[in-house]
Amino acid sequence: MDTEVNQPEVVSPVRRRSRVQQQDSVESSLSVKEPVPIPPDLAQRIKLRAKELKIRQKDRSWAAEVVNDFRENLLRFLKNSSDQPLFQSAIFLTTGSYFEKVKIDTPDEFDMMLKLLVPSRFNTTTLDAGLFYRIDLTRPTRNPIKDFLLDDRLTLSSSKILTEMFRLVRKFLKTYKVPDHRCRWELNRKKPNSPAVTLSLCRRDSGGEELISVDVVPALEVQSWPPAVRNGPDVDRWLGTKLRQEIRSLPCYFVPKRQKGRKLSEDAKESWRISFSHVEKKIITSHGNKKTCCESGGTKCCRKQCLMLLKSLIEGLKRRYPKELEDLCSYHGKTAFLHTLSTRYDDSYWAPQQLPSCFLQLVAALQDHARTGSLPHFFVQDSNLFATSMFPRRTQEFLVKVLEEQMKEGLPLLRPPSLLPSLKPVTIGTEMNPEELPEKSHPLISFDWLKLILVFVVVVVFGVKFLCF
Numbered sequence: 116m117d118t119e120v121n122q123p124e125v126v127s128p129v130r131r132r133s134r135v136q137q138q139d140s141v142e143s144s145l146s147v148k149e150p151v152p153i154p155p156d157l158a159q160r161i162k163l164r165a166k167e168l169k170i171r172q173k174d175r176s177w178a179a180e181v182v183n184d185f186r187e188n189l190l191r192f193l194k195n196s197s198d199q200p201l202f203q204s205a206i207f208l209t210t211g212s213y214f215e216k217v218k219i220d221t222p223d224e225f226d227m228m229l230k231l232l233v234p235s236r237f238n239t240t241t242l243d244a245g246l247f248y249r250i251d252l253t254r255p256t257r258n259p260i261k262d263f264l265l266d267d268r269l270t271l272s273s274s275k276i277l278t279e280m281f282r283l284v285r286k287f288l289k290t291y292k293v294p295d296h297r298c299r300w301e302l303n304r305k306k307p308n309s310p311a312v313t314l315s316l317c318r319r320d321s322g323g324e325e326l327i328s329v330d331v332v333p334a335l336e337v338q339s340w341p342p343a344v345r346n347g348p349d350v351d352r353w354l355g356t357k358l359r360q361e362i363r364s365l366p367c368y369f370v371p372k373r374q375k376g377r378k379l380s381e382d383a384k385e386s387w388r389i390s391f392s393h394v395e396k397k398i399i400t401s402h403g404n405k406k407t408c409c410e411s412g413g414t415k416c417c418r419k420q421c422l423m424l425l426k427s428l429i430e431g432l433k434r435r436y437p438k439e440l441e442d443l444c445s446y447h448g449k450t451a452f453l454h455t456l457s458t459r460y461d462d463s464y465w466a467p468q469q470l471p472s473c474f475l476q477l478v479a480a481l482q483d484h485a486r487t488g489s490l491p492h493f494f495v496q497d498s499n500l501f502a503t504s505m506f507p508r509r510t511q512e513f514l515v516k517v518l519e520e521q522m523k524e525g526l527p528l529l530r531p532p533s534l535l536p537s538l539k540p541v542t543i544g545t546e547m548n549p550e551e552l553p554e555k556s557h558p559l560i561s562f563d564w565l566k567l568i569l570v571f572v573v574v575v576v577f578g579v580k581f582l583c584f
């Protein structure tokens with residue numbers, strides 16, 4: 116999922132100071148250098164790619180229908196599952212890229228948070244700089260959550276919740292039928308540090324090619340934000356103090372994510388990670404310095420397009436260097452984007468015609484974060500997402516190198532991937548039309564060849580007959 120980040124390193128005051136200095140220099144360079152002169156063909160490529168991504172985004176109704184059907188039926192199943200009362204009252208929160216409308220290349224990824232209704236009184240104890248927590252009930256309870264406590268009958272076990280979620284989804288899939296009968300949902304193997312139950316929608320033909328990926332993440336809602344994030348994100352100049360207060364009045368969420376590393380403490384094995392995906396969605400939706408930005412009648416900006424382009428660049432890099440950049444994820448891009456937005460807050464900086472220069476400045480910001488090895492989490496500012504404990508030094512160096520290469524060569528990775536599979540096999544509810552199915556990738560003899568051979572045989576046979584008579 117989008118918020119896939121690992122255990123951060125606690126930043127010492129000295130490092131924090133130097134980080135702030137580095138950030139200041141990034142900030143000043145960002146606001147001074149504009150607009151940057153850009154080679155016309157590079158500007159053209161950026162604009163073209165942004166346009167393609169927009170078109171691609173509109174082409175998603177098939178995926179949305181399939182995912183909504185899955186979601187509604189899973190919820191119905193959970194409500195009727197009397198064997199697990201905790202999940203009976205669960206509800207879905209809409210989070211993640213799909214709902215922010217900035218998700219890009221195939222296969223489509225969808226995140227859904229499943230909010231579990233639990234007693235509202237918790238104690239949260241941070242296990243690091245403020246990303247990972249132990250969660251305890253303030254007193255023993257008879258609430259269905261009691262089945263998911265550790266032996267002390269107070270501490271919430273993240274592993275027990277996640278295991279149960281897996282069991283329920285597996286049980287659900289046994290009876291659930293995908294409306295498009297050419298596809299089936301497959302449960303992915305459990306990953307040790309993921310808070311999600313991940314499913315893939317695969318074609319029954321074409322060697323089970325993955326069309327859609329869905330992350331179902333159970334989440335606990337907590338009303339009061341822990342001390343590490345108490346002040347809320349740095350959005351005053353950009354979105355105003357009023358919006359920050361509004362954000363602060365929202366609950367925060369915890370997802371069952373185990374800390375990374377070996378020889379983990381008991382707390383770390385049962386840890387929960389704080390999640391702000393609902394706030395990120397809110398910020399990205401109402402992103403203007405002036406409230407009217409991108410609203411009907413208001414002025415337009417290129418912020419969302421810039422984020423889409425950055426995500427596309429990151430996806431491109433990961434596709435090209437899957438091993439070397441395994442630890443890089445779209446959340447790093449989103450974090451760099453949010454920092455840039457809070458520094459370059461004025462709407463006029465992001466005028467639509469400035470798209471190429473805005474995007475290049477965003478790439479430059481990511482480069483700076485990578486070079487300095489410092490990317491503070493936007494909400495948990497003392498957590499560095501580029502700390503060597505979770506983003507290895509060699510990955511960081513590699514990222515610096517390939518970003519430099521991309522910039523030098525005029526961003527060749529922004530060219531759309533050439534061999535992406537089509538995402539729209541058929542419209543749901545219609546019968547399967549074999550003509551719409553792409554051919555298998557390596558058939559022994561294709562249909563066209565068969566036809567040719569048949570014609571050849573007929574001609575030869577008739578030819579021979581004609582000669583004989």
Ligand SMILES: [Zn+2]
Nearest residue numbers: 408409415416
């Ligand atoms: Zn806007």
